[in-house]
């Protein structure tokens with residue numbers, strides 16, 4: 465019993481400490497963001513890295529997601545109505561509002577997020593972070609802010625790409641497998657899709673970008689204890705990011721629905 | 727002027743520094759010696775503000791980092807220091823010259839166009855040349871150490887903290903580095919703290935030596951005081967003898983530290 469309490473107690477303390485340190489990171493990110501010049505060079509380097517790292521995987525992931533969606537709706541509707549109706553509408557709505565942003569964020573978390581956590585973690589355990597302090601800058605300013613900004617600038621762009629490639633995937637399957645004429649497929653989309661539908665997914669991208677980048681940077685700067693510690697915190701960064709993506713996806717959707725952006 | 731008063735530093739249950747009182751006058755070079763793991767690096771990090779002592783305070787020119795209100799003040803405090811890390815801590819994603827000049831952008835007004843030449847000069851001061859475009863991974867241990875030294879002094883700080891500047895260097899290069907430290911002190915009036923195990927170097931560069939033992943300052947004095955010290959522990963340490971009071975004390979010390987847990 466006391467052992468159980470001990471475990472619960474230490475778990476709680478750890479959680480409190482993590483939250484506290486996380487809050488500190490957010491606070492000093494806000495501080496340096498408004499206080500000092502932004503390291504645009506670093507930001508640009510990170511943007512290119514995230515973009516190049518994640519672009520092919522993102523495009524491929526959503527291409528296949530779009531293809532699967534078209535296949536599923538096509539076959540379901542054919543068995544229900546004898547005809548694959550609304551394939552374009554369903555594929556495009558599912559991709560643009562939900563799957564595009566979520567899949568992209570997941571891929572970016574696994575690809576770029578992991579490399580951010582590993583890189584900063586390695587810098588932490590080899591005292592390079594301390595060295596930044598003694599050389600007149602601050603890890604938040606030099607490492608965290610450029611990465612957060614890069615995520616914020618690149619992730620929505622990747623989401624747009626993934627929207628297009630998902631719809632393209634749906635189109636290919638609709639055309640080849642179900643012989644849906646292009647004009648029907650595109651009209652299904654154009655007639656129903658509105659800017660706010662697109663915005664619904666696009667806004668989520670920003671939420672994910674902030675969450676993933678902060679989590680991965682946090683896990684990096686709090687890494688301890690050599691190569692093993694870096695490995696551990698990198699894994700944690702990715703897992704935590706993924707959980708955060710799903711939880712925030714729900715919350716963001718709820719807020720967007722309440723605001724009428726659906 | 728660096729003044730440490732009653733500095734206590736704990737890592738979890740282990741108390742590493744148990745009340746360190748040290749003061750370093752402006753323009754002076756204080757050498758800290760002491761057994762491996764006795765907390766010398768920890769003390770340097772407390773001075774520069776990378777670690778916060780649990781008790782006591784370190785003030786530099788009357789300013790206490792624990793009292794700095796916001797992060798900008800903390801940054802201002804830190805930028806007076808050059809710090810040579812024991813393991814170098816070079817940025818491995820950058821070339822050598824970028825490493826050496828990294829701090830200049832934040833600490834000085836020197837135009838970036840001159841960085842490369844400056845890096846060359848600083849590297850020459852530590853006996854290195856033609857390695858500007860290498861990466862840290864391509865250098866030997868002693869070369870990394872000297873690049874780190876070049877980086878620490880590049881912005882000409884008024885305080886320099888050296889963590890084992892001559893460890894891993896050959897005897898001749900060690901003496902070159904000793905001369906460099908002396909030069910910096912004489913010509914630029916740099917105030918410095920040098921942690922070293924190299925007694926020859928300690929005697930040569932020290933204005934004063936302090937020995938750290940069991941988390942406290944065991945004794946301070948000039949090189950000659952230390953050479954002739956009557957304290958058996960200091961005598962044992964500076965002469966590098968395996969037999970003496972310290973070994974026995976160390977055995978007492980381990981369970982003692984565990985008891986504190």
Ligand SMILES: Nc1ncnc2c1ncn2[C@@H]1O[C@H](COP(=O)(O)OP(=O)(O)OP(=O)(O)O)[C@@H](O)[C@H]1O
Pocket residue numbers: 737742761762763764765766767768769812
């Ligand atoms: N971040 C840390 N977390 C926990 N313990 C630490 C940490 N840093 C140092 N220590 C402990 O503090 C003690 C002193 O370490 P420190 O690096 O200051 O020793 P040192 O005197 O510089 O030794 P050396 O001469 O070998 O470099 C060691 O016992 C070490 O285990």
Ligand SMILES: [Mg+2]
Pocket residue numbers: 766767768812889
């Ligand atoms: Mg040390």
